[in-house]
Amino acid sequence: MTNLSDQQIKFYNEKGYVAPIDVLSIQEANEIRKEIETIEKKWPNALEGLGRNYVHMISPVFNDLCINNKILDAVESIIGKNILICGTTLFIKNANEKGFVSFHQDAKYIGLEPHNWVTAWIAVTNSNEENGCMRMWAGSHKENLKNHEQKFDDGNLLTRGQTIENVPIEETEPVVLKAGQMSLHHPTVIHGSGLNKSNDRRIGFVVQSYIGSNVDQVLGKIYVQKARGEDTHKFHEYSNVPKELMAKEDIVSWNNAKGELSKIFYSGSNKKGKY
């Protein structure tokens, strides 16, 4: 078992995140990148917009990544042994594009209650201050949910451009990861990320999130996979485990799941963004 140490758990409880955690070799991280770039080449646009979600439903490589034991051991240290995968998202910032993530709290619009869940951000490429790594406002998870302005601005990788105003950047901490490392963050920690100013892509594969089996979706319908332990509450429907990349029947389920997810993302909003 590669559970988090007491020190790492203390860090998470105090700051609302913990990093870096070694989970993949550099070769394994490169294989994940290759899978993304294969999909992009063979199925142009498939991973764009809403398509950046739930890729573990159509790719065995991503499904296997979600059940990686090193990841799950660390996750278990935070949410306990009954773990479900409730969603995944690719956060890709290409070089020379205007991608950024405004400061926000994940719990604001995601509908997962209670907050016995954690988000795993797995670095497929290096992620650092030059290419726009995440920045955490340490300790902010101890406060309540904040007001978010819905800005829908171009370049914002968040669905509604949801933004907490007046976050003091200089007080936020960069989460620097090498390809193959991950961070874990709390549902209410305030975080965001800036532009990619490097010459290469910055790619994060995000399990958003690992939930305890006691967590319900109060805004709509999600499709889960068992990661570890028992599903004690059976709140959610299960998706199929993909056996090959982009199998026809998996694409049908994927499209349906993305449609349901979109309803959650834009619940209560009279406007839709591009994701």
Ligand SMILES: O=C(O)CCC(=O)C(=O)O
């Ligand atoms: O990839 C990023 O820069 C931000 C991702 C994020 O906000 C999240 O994983 O909750």
